[in-house]
Amino acid sequence: MLYEEIVQQFVQRIQKGLQPPGSKLPSIRSLSQDLGCSKNTILKAYGELEKKHWIYSVPQSGYYVVEGGKSQGRPVDEHAHRIIDFQAAGPDRHAMPYRDFQHCINQAVERYKEEMFSYSDVQGLYSLRVQLARHLQGLQVFTVPERIFVVTGSQQALHLLLALPFPNAKHRVCVEQPTHPGMMESLRQLGISAVGIEVGEGGINLKRLEELFKHNDIKIFYTVTRFHNPTGCSHTNAARRKIVELAQRYDVYIVEDDYMGDLDTDAKSDPMFAFDPSGRVIYVKSFSKVMLPGLRLGLAVLPDELHESFTRAKSAADVHSPVLMQGALEIYLQSGMFDMHIERMRQLYSRKAALLQEAYRTWLTELASFSQAASGFYSTITLPAPLKAVQVAEHLKHKHVLVDPADRMYMAEAASNNVIRISVSQVKEEWIDEGVRMIAEATEELMGMRNQVRFV
Ligand SMILES: Cc1ncc(COP(=O)(O)O)c(C=O)c1O
Numbered sequence: 001m002l003y004e005e006i007v008q009q010f011v012q013r014i015q016k017g018l019q020p021p022g023s024k025l026p027s028i029r030s031l032s033q034d035l036g037c038s039k040n041t042i043l044k045a046y047g048e049l050e051k052k053h054w055i056y057s058v059p060q061s062g063y064y065v066v067e068g069g070k071s072q073g074r075p076v077d078e079h080a081h082r083i084i085d086f087q088a089a090g091p092d093r094h095a096m097p098y099r100d101f102q103h104c105i106n107q108a109v110e111r112y113k114e115e116m117f118s119y120s121d122v123q124g125l126y127s128l129r130v131q132l133a134r135h136l137q138g139l140q141v142f143t144v145p146e147r148i149f150v151v152t153g154s155q156q157a158l159h160l161l162l163a164l165p166f167p168n169a170k171h172r173v174c175v176e177q178p179t180h181p182g183m184m185e186s187l188r189q190l191g192i193s194a195v196g197i198e199v200g201e202g203g204i205n206l207k208r209l210e211e212l213f214k215h216n217d218i219k220i221f222y223t224v225t226r227f228h229n230p231t232g233c234s235h236t237n238a239a240r241r242k243i244v245e246l247a248q249r250y251d252v253y254i255v256e257d258d259y260m261g262d263l264d265t266d267a268k269s270d271p272m273f274a275f276d277p278s279g280r281v282i283y284v285k286s287f288s289k290v291m292l293p294g295l296r297l298g299l300a301v302l303p304d305e306l307h308e309s310f311t312r313a314k315s316a317a318d319v320h321s322p323v324l325m326q327g328a329l330e331i332y333l334q335s336g337m338f339d340m341h342i343e344r345m346r347q348l349y350s351r352k353a354a355l356l357q358e359a360y361r362t363w364l365t366e367l368a369s370f371s372q373a374a375s376g377f378y379s380t381i382t383l384p385a386p387l388k389a390v391q392v393a394e395h396l397k398h399k400h401v402l403v404d405p406a407d408r409m410y411m412a413e414a415a416s417n418n419v420i421r422i423s424v425s426q427v428k429e430e431w432i433d434e435g436v437r438m439i440a441e442a443t444e445e446l447m448g449m450r451n452q453v454r455f456v
Contacts, residue, residue: 001037006045014054014065025055025063053428058099066094084435087402088426089377090293095348097341101292101332108327120323122315124150124299128330132299135333139261140274141283143301149310152321154259154286154298159186160313161220161255161282167305168251170219174212176204178380178409178419180229180257183222185408196411200231200380201371206242213250220253225272227260230406230421231380232353232373237270244275253303259286262342263349263375279303287329289377289425290345291338295325350375352424352432359436367443377425380406381439383418387446392439393420395446401438 013019025031025046032039046063049055055063115125123129129145136143151157162173175183177196187194195216197209212218223243226234235243247254256272273283283301302310314320332338353375360370360381369382381403383392389405396403406419420439427435 001035001041003041003045003048006031006035006042007048010045010049011054019065021065023065025065027062052430053094056094058097061099064099082400082431084401084431084438085426086422086424086435086439087404089423090425091289091291091345092348092425095345096292097337100337100341101328104328104331104335104337105324107331108324111331112323112327115323115327120320122311122320124148124321125323125326125330128326128333131330131333135338136283136285136301138339139258139285140270141301142274142277143283147301147304147307149300149302149314150321150326151298151300151314152318153288153293153296154257154284154300155182155186156314156317157284157298157300158183158222158255158257159190160310160317161300162186162190162192164306164309164313166219166253167303168219168253170217170252172217172219174209174216174218174221174252175411176223176228177411178230178406178416179222180224180259181409183257184411194411199228200233203233203235203239204243206239206246209243210246210250213246213252218250218252220255221247222255222257223272224257224259226258226264226269227373227376227378229259230378230404230409230419231371232376232378233371234264234269234374237268240270240272241275244272244281247280248276254281255284256281257284257286259284260289260376261285262290263346265346265350265375273301279305282306290342291329295329297321297325297329346375349377349425352427352429353379355429355432356422356424356436359433362433363436363440367440377423379422379424381420381422382416383420383443384447385418387443388417389420390417392442392446395442396439399438399442401435401442403439 010019026034028039028042028046032042046055050057053066055065057063126145128150129148132148133143133145149157171193173187173192173194175187175194175196176199195212197204197212221243225240228234244254254272258271261271271283273281282303284298286298287295353373356379357372364370364381368384371379373379383389389407393403393405404421404423406421407415407417409421410416424432
């Protein structure tokens with residue numbers, strides 16, 4: 001039997017509801033015996049079904065029918081109902097290890113039942129911090145469990161750090177422009193005075209950064225060093241080293257947000273922490289982009305001088321992060337499942353980034369500028385004047401394409417209202433090109449209408 005025939009049969013079974021969402025497909029061995037064909041043929045057929053997002057695989061478990069969309073048990077004209085969502089900030093839902101993680105949660109309930117009857121360590125479970133320290137070594141972050149704080153999402157670490165007094169007794173915060181909208185909101189909420197420095201395709205102007213550090217009472221420089229949100233750009237190792245030197249010279253602390261560090265395939269890329277592990281660089285990591293945002297788990301590696309004040313701030317905020325989720329993450333890391341998952345995610349997101357860049361070059365080269373990203377979720381498109389991001393987003397919504405105007409990622413004085421953020425995380429690979437084509441089409445349509453429409 002040909003592998004295409006097997007694919008066809010499964011598609012029909014799924015469409016008719018005979019193989020419902022979440023159900024497990026026969027093992028490769030049993031199906032090859034039943035159909036009298038080689039295991040390679042079955043593997044090829046399952047690979048094809050996975051590529052087309054009918055099914056997903058769970059390492060060491062098997063293949064399952066995906067939830068939602070195609071697999072609702074009836075034939076779907078996917079083009080009729082299609083929404084190309086370049087706005088979603090969560091991970092690719094078809095690639096998430098739900099079942100593996102469910103297994104870890106079940107084990108964690110058993111292992112940590114006693115701990116759940118009382119309050120736990122503010123800093124996080126020690127046994128989890130041991131696993132985190134081990135995992136961080138792979139990211140060139142060498143530290144000890146005693147310096148790691150488990151936080152309720154990395155956003156909590158960022159928010160708490162902004163409000164803490166620092167040993168340098170300075171007050172202002174320097175942020176990249178544009179930057180992570182959560183950081184912008186925390187600055188607004190806490191009423192903290194900030195200065196901005198532009199980042200993007202050309203990197204960062206180190207002379208300007210030095211001037212800012214020298215004259216502006218800078219307590220913290222907040223930087224997203226890899227696959228920046230929203231531009232997708234990464235600093236070079238040379239720039240990272242130089243930024244650390246400047247921070248040392250002018251007594252500035254660096255908060256290095258490495259929210260997508262796990263996705264970096266470049267083994268030579270070092271985080272800023274590696275250039276100064278003494279405490280000058282506070283390393284912050286999220287588990288939301290490579291795992292599940294609903295876990296609400298992240299970590300911060302803190303200098304000894306901030307240990308006590310951060311412990312008090314964290315305790316005042318939420319006492320500690322949920323023990324059950326901490327335990328499940330510990331088991332997930334310890335079992336090696338996390339490493340296997342990350343390997344798949346690296347491949348998935350570098351493939352998506354390559355497809356996106358190709359689509360940009362095909363459709364946008366003459367029309368708009370765009371940022372380049374080798375992996376991660378994000379990149380930005382700068383629209384031609386006089387178009388505004390909000391109007392283009394509105395126009396595209398009617399065509400069922402969602403994009404995110406980046407206004408809120410800028411400080412008011414630097415506001416750039418012609419930039420849109422594109423996230424590929426939840427867009428199917430086969431729709432990336434079409435989505436970018438539609439953005440180009442909408443841009444051209446609005447440019448053609450610019451005498452009729454006022455772009456205020
Ligand atoms: C750059 C950056 N840092 C931190 C976060 C917050 O992540 P978490 O879900 O771990 O709080 C995000 C979320 O989008 C982000 O984009």
